Amino acid sequence: DKCKPVYYDAYLGEPISEEEYLEHVKKNTTFWCVNIILEPCDPDAWRSLDGSCTDLNHPSRGMPHTPTLRLLPPFYSGNGFEPRKAKCGEPLPLERPLRTSLLPEARIPDQVFTQLVTHFLVFFVSDILSLHDTVNYVTWKPYCCLPQGQKDRECIPVKIPNDDPVHRFGNLRCMRLTRPFTFQSVGCVKNSTKPERIISSTSTLDLSKVYGQSLEALASKGRLFKSGLLKFEIEDGRIWPPSMKTQITPCLVNRKPRETRCHDTPDETTNSLPGINLFSVWFYRLHNNVAYALAKVNPCWDDEKLFQTARDINIAIMVQILYYELLPSLMGYDNLLREGLITWSKGFRDSYNDKVLPQISTEYATVLRWFHVVQENNQKLYNPEGCYMRSIPLTNISLRTGWFGVDNNMDYITQGAFRQASGRFDSLVDPDIAEIGLGPVTEGTDIPAFDLVKNRHFGMAPYVKYVELWHGISVNTFDDLIGVIKPEMLDIIKEKYKHVEDIDLLAGLWVELPATGSFLPKTLQYLMLEQHFRFLVSDRHWYERPNRPHAFNLDQLLEIRKATIASFMCSVGDTVTEIQPSAFVRPGPGNEITSCDYIPKIDFRAWKDPLCRRCRYSSVEGQREGPVLP
Numbered sequence: 001d002k003c004k005p006v007y008y009d010a011y012l013g014e015p016i017s018e019e020e021y022l023e024h025v026k027k028n029t030t031f032w033c034v035n036i037i038l039e040p041c042d043p044d045a046w047r048s049l050d051g052s053c054t055d056l057n058h059p060s061r062g063m064p065h066t067p068t069l070r071l072l073p074p075f076y077s078g079n080g081f082e083p084r085k086a087k088c089g090e091p092l093p094l095e096r097p098l099r100t101s102l103l104p105e106a107r108i109p110d111q112v113f114t115q116l117v118t119h120f121l122v123f124f125v126s127d128i129l130s131l132h133d134t135v136n137y138v139t140w141k142p143y144c145c146l147p148q149g150q151k152d153r154e155c156i157p158v159k160i161p162n163d164d165p166v167h168r169f170g171n172l173r174c175m176r177l178t179r180p181f182t183f184q185s186v187g188c189v190k191n192s193t194k195p196e197r198i199i200s201s202t203s204t205l206d207l208s209k210v211y212g213q214s215l216e217a218l219a220s221k222g223r224l225f226k227s228g229l230l231k232f233e234i235e236d237g238r239i240w241p242p243s244m245k246t247q248i249t250p251c252l253v254n255r256k257p258r259e260t261r262c263h264d265t266p267d268e269t270t271n272s273l274p275g276i277n278l279f280s281v282w283f284y285r286l287h288n289n290v291a292y293a294l295a296k297v298n299p300c301w302d303d304e305k306l307f308q309t310a311r312d313i314n315i316a317i318m319v320q321i322l323y324y325e326l327l328p329s330l331m332g333y334d335n336l337l338r339e340g341l342i343t344w345s346k347g348f349r350d351s352y353n354d355k356v357l358p359q360i361s362t363e364y365a366t367v368l369r370w371f372h373v374v375q376e377n378n379q380k381l382y383n384p385e386g387c388y389m390r391s392i393p394l395t396n397i398s399l400r401t402g403w404f405g406v407d408n409n410m411d412y413i414t415q416g417a418f419r420q421a422s423g424r425f426d427s428l429v430d431p432d433i434a435e436i437g438l439g440p441v442t443e444g445t446d447i448p449a450f451d452l453v454k455n456r457h458f459g460m461a462p463y464v465k466y467v468e469l470w471h472g473i474s475v476n477t478f479d480d481l482i483g484v485i486k487p488e489m490l491d492i493i494k495e496k497y498k499h500v501e502d503i504d505l506l507a508g509l510w511v512e513l514p515a516t517g518s519f520l521p522k523t524l525q526y527l528m529l530e531q532h533f534r535f536l537v538s539d540r541h542w543y544e545r546p547n548r549p550h551a552f553n554l555d556q557l558l559e560i561r562k563a564t565i566a567s568f569m570c571s572v573g574d575t576v577t578e579i580q581p582s583a584f585v586r587p588g589p590g591n592e593i594t595s596c597d598y599i600p601k602i603d604f605r606a607w608k609d610p611l612c613r614r615c616r617y618s619s620v621e622g623q624r625e626g627p628v629l630p
C-alpha cells in the first residue's frame with residue numbers, strides 16, 4: 001500500500017509490524033525507538049529532512065536515533081557496563097585531576113586560526129550530534145550533586161579533590177553530570193546488552209539546524225511558502241529568523257526587558273551556544289539570498305522549486321567550505337587529497353558507495369570534543385573599521401539570543417569572529433571552558449573533564465588500541481609512545497596512569513604530537529579522516545555527484561567551488577564590507593583584509609533555466625516579490 005507508513009526499529013534498521021509498533025506506543029518508546037517513513041522512498045526526490053532514504057537499501061539509516069558505528073569494540077567493566085577498570089583492576093584515575101594535570105588552564109591566542117573556526121565547528125557539530133545529554137543534567141536532573149543524586153543511577157557527578165588547583169580555596173567539590181542516553185537507557189534495547197549511545201540528529205551534513213528535521217516543523221516555523229524563502233524578520237535594518245512571541249522561551253539567559261529576541265526556528269536549539277546561534281542566523285539568511293537570486297534568474301520557478309534548490313545550494317556551500325577550506329587548513333591539503341577526501345580537479349566526482357551506511361562513528365562523536373581545547377572563551381568585539389571595542393565571555397551569551405539583538409552586538413561579534421585569534425592548538429584549555437563552561441546555569445562545568453567522563457561511559461577502547469590501529473606500531477610500554485606523545489607530557493602521563501593501556505583515548509589526544517602537515521593530534525587526524533571519508537561515500541545526495549537527484553550541472557558545480565568563508569561572510573555577515581580572503585586564518589601579510597568586491601562570488605546565472613524563457617511573461621504570482629537583499 002503506497003500510502004501506508006512503514007515503521008522501522010531505530011536500532012536495527014529493520015521494518016517492524018504494526019503490532020510491534022503499537023507495543024512501542026503502549027510503552028511510550030516510539031519517539032526514541034521507532035523511525036516512521038510515511039511514503040516509499042522516491043530515488044529521484046530531493047534530500048529528505050529527517051535523513052530517511054539517504055540509503056535506498058536501508059531507508060531508516062541516517063535518521064535521528066539510529067546507531068553510531070564502533071571502530072573498535074567497546075570496553076566496559078562488570079554486568080552493569082560501568083567504565084572500564086585500570087589494568088590492575090582499580091578504577092581509572094579521577095577525571096578532574098587528570099584534566100588539571102594533562103590540560104592546564106591558560107588563554108593563549110593561536111598564531112594561525114581565527115575564532116570563526118571554532119564558531120563554524122560547533123555549528124557543524126550541532127548538525128550531527130545532540131544536546132539532550134546536557135539538557136538532562138542542567139534542566140531535568142539538576143540534583144546530581146545533592147543527596148537526591150546519590151539515589152539516582154543516572155547521576156555521575158564529577159568529583160573535585162581537596163587539593164584541586166582551583167577549588168582548594170573554595171567549597172566546590174562536585175560538578176553535576178548525568179549518564180549519556182543510550183538505546184538501552186531509553187528502553188529500545190535490553191539493559192543486558194552493551195550500552196550504545198543514541199543521538200537526536202541526522203547523520204548526514206544537511207544543515208538540520210536551519211531546516212529542522214521534520215516537514216511539520218519546517219512548514220510551521222521555517223517556510224514562508226512564497227518565493228522559496230524562509231520566514232524572516234527585519235529589525236533595525238538587520239535580517240533575522242522570526243522571533244518567538246511567547247513569554248517562556250529557550251533563551252533562558254536573556255536579560256529582560258531589554259533582551260527579548262529568541263528565534264522561533266524549526267530547531268529551537270539554534271538559540272544555544274553563540275557559534276551555533278551565529279551560523280544558524282547566517283545560513284538562514286544565505287538561504288534567502290540564494291532563493292532571491294534564483295528567483296531573479298528564473299521568474300517562472302514556483303516556491304517549491306526555489307525552496308528546494310536554495311536548500312540544496314545552501315547545504316552544498318556549507319560542505320564545500322568545510323571540505324575545501326576548513327579541513328585542509330586544519331589537517332593539511334595534501335593529507336586530504338591523499339586520503340581521497342577532496343579532489344584537485346574542480347569537476348564532478350562520484351565516490352558514493354551504497355554499501356556504506358550513513359552513520360558516524362562513536363569514536364568520532366567523542367573525539368570531536370578535543371576541539372574544546374582550542375575554544376577561546378573571551379570573545380572580542382570589533383567595529384566595522386576593525387577597532388577593538390570590548391570583550392564578552394562566550395559562556396555569558398549562551399542561551400541568550402537577546403544579547404545579539406541589542407547594542408549592535410551582532411555587528412561587533414561578526415567582525416570579531418574573523419579578526420580575533422582562536423585559542424592556541426596546544427595542550428592547554430581556556431580557564432572558562434574548564435571551570436564555568438555552561439555559564440550561569442550550573443555551579444561549575446569543567447567541559448574537558450566531562451568529555452573524559454563521557455569517553456569512559458561511551459566505552460572507548462584504550463588510547464593505545466587506536467594508536468596501534470592507525471600508526472601500525474605495537475604499544476606495550478610508555479616508552480613505545482615516544483614520538484607519538486609530547487615528551488614533557490609523556491612524563492606526566494606516566495605519573496598519572498599506572499599502565500600504558502590505562503590511558504583514555506581523549507587524554508591521549510590532549511597530549512599527542514600533531515600529525516605531519518596538520519595542526520591536529522595524530523590520532524584525532526586519523527579518526528577525522530576516517531569519518532569525513534564516510535560522510536562523502538555514504539551520502540547519496542553528496543553535492544559533487546553528477547548523477548544524484550537534481551544534480552548540479554558542471555557550470556553550477558564550478559560556481560559552488562567558489563564558495564569560501566570570506567564570500568559567505570561578505571554575503572550574510574552584518575557590516576562585513578571587507579575581510580581577509582582566508583577568513584579561517586588570521587589577517588596578515590598575504591591574507592590582508594580587503595574589500596568584499598575582490599572576493600570571488602557565486603554567479604547564480606549558472607542556474608538560469610532555459611524553460612523559463614517560455615513563461616517569462618506569465619510568471620507565477622508573487623514570484624518577483626521578496627526582501628531587498630544584498
Ligand code: HEM
Nearest residue numbers: 118121122125129130134368369371375394437450451454
Ligand atoms: C564556548 C564554546 C563551547 C561551549 C560552552 C561548549 C560546551 C559544551 C558542553 C557543555 C558540552 C556537553 C558536555 C557533556 O555533558 O559531556 C559539549 C559537548 C560537545 N561539544 Fe562543545 N562547547 C563549545 C565549543 C565547542 C566546539 C568549538 C566544538 C568543536 C568541535 C565542540 C564540540 C563538542 C562536541 C563534539 C560535544 C559532544 C556532543 C555530543 O556528544 O552529542 N564544542 N560542549
